[in-house]
Amino acid sequence: MRQTGFPFLPKDFIETEDGLIFAVVSYHSHDQKVGCFLRYVQDQHGWHKVDTEQANRLLERHHPEFLFYSSQFDAAFHAVPVNSIIHHHRPEQRLQQLLKQPADDPLQHKLHKLIAILQQYSVDITALGLTGSMLVNQQKATSDIDLVIYGRDTFHQCRSAIKKAIADNLLQKLDKTQMQENYQRRDSELDFDTFSWHEYRKCNKAMIDGSKFDIGMVCLKEELDIEHRHFLKQGIKTIQCRVTDDSRAFDFPARYRVDNALTPEIISFTHTYVGQVEKGEFIEVCGALECDASGTCRIVVGSTREARGEYIKVIEQK
Known part of the structure; x- marks a missing residue:
């Protein structure tokens, strides 16, 4: 699944010695740098999540070397040299690690239950990973569960499993409060009803015992287009x-x-x-x-x- 020369994939996290954690957004190397966006910053009180504006401001002031302009895409994003990475957080390794040990908190209990439900509907859990706050052990009771699905076939199989599990009342559709929070977080240009209509039919997010989870796809190497x-x-x-x-x-x-x-x-x-x-x-x-x-x-x-x-x-x- 991962290339030996450049083992980084979207939805991985990479950590630098400066106390920064970036979410990888690119499949390919950018001049031996990893295309990414800053997501967590460490200070004396621990790790803090940052939004795009905060991330750009922080890097402009303190780490301009991680700001990157791609002439190919005519776009600005963040990029970290491979030799500046001290820890590569891999979603598939993190998920397997958590599944092999007793759950430490309520969200991990729900993760175990969710994976068991997906297995009931024949989802190949070896093609799954865990990203977001749980990848770097920064989850709270209110955090989401962010699953990574490697490969299109398994991803659509997982979407189908979620739809069936909702019909069988093993999982639940997002309630209005959760959808409102999703809407506010996404800051969509669509009105709430239009946004909700599009979201519900995707079958890429739902709830398990009051916690929201979603699934995101990462393509396999053979599924990629080289741009x-x-x-x-x-x-x-x-x-x-x-x-x-x-x-x-x-x-x-x-x-x-x-x-x-x-x-x-x-x-x-x-x-x-x-x-x-x-x-x-x-x-x-x-x-x-x-x-x-x-x-x-x-x-x-x-x-x-x-x-x-x-x-x-x-x-x-x-």
């Missing part, structure tokens, strides 16, 4: 179009093919719009228009994690 084109941003654009291919809807980034000749591809770098639309649906998209040297263009939704002013929504179902 060699260089894109330049051309401003914000809004289009309406029909989805012609949703096979990569849950990838990172999510990719949708559409019937717009100028912008045949929609890409989302924010989890809010992963799995958002399905093949055959008529949709509206607002995002950053990008073009390569040949004039081929695409729309990118999620130029920041919060994707302010950008969205993807269904106008007409198939």
Whole structure:
């Protein structure tokens, strides 16, 4: 699953000796640096989670060497040299570690129960990992359980298992309070009812005994597209179009093919719009228009994690 020369995958965490933990967001090396975003900062009181704005401000002031501009993607993010990493937190190792030992807290009890439920529906748990706060043992009673699923087939099998387990009352749909919290955290441009409608049908998040969990996919090596084109941003654009291919809807980034000749591809770098639309649906998209040297263009939704002013929504179902 992991390449020996560059063993880093999205949803891994990497830690530096400066007391910084970054979430990996890229499959590939960027000049022997790992593409990532700062998520946790350590001080005398312990670890603290930071949002995008706080992370950028902190790095600008104290660690500008971790700020990175990609000419290929015409985007700024964070990048840590491989030789600056003191600990590589791997989701699949963390999950197996926790499953082999007695649960230390209520959230770990729920994790054990959740994995057992997924096994009931024939999910291959060797293809699963654990990311988020539990990956670095920073969970609270109110934390989510963030599962990583390696490979498309297992991911969709897991989505199906969640749907069946909800129907069998082993898991629960997000209640309105949880959905409101999800909505506020995502800071979506959609209104609450529209946001909720899209979220419920994805079957990539649910509740177990009052705690929210979600699943995120990481592609296997053979499932990846190698991107060699260089894109330049051309401003914000809004289009309406029909989805012609949703096979990569849950990838990172999510990719949708559409019937717009100028912008045949929609890409989302924010989890809010992963799995958002399905093949055959008529949709509206607002995002950053990008073009390569040949004039081929695409729309990118999620130029920041919060994707302010950008969205993807269904106008007409198939």
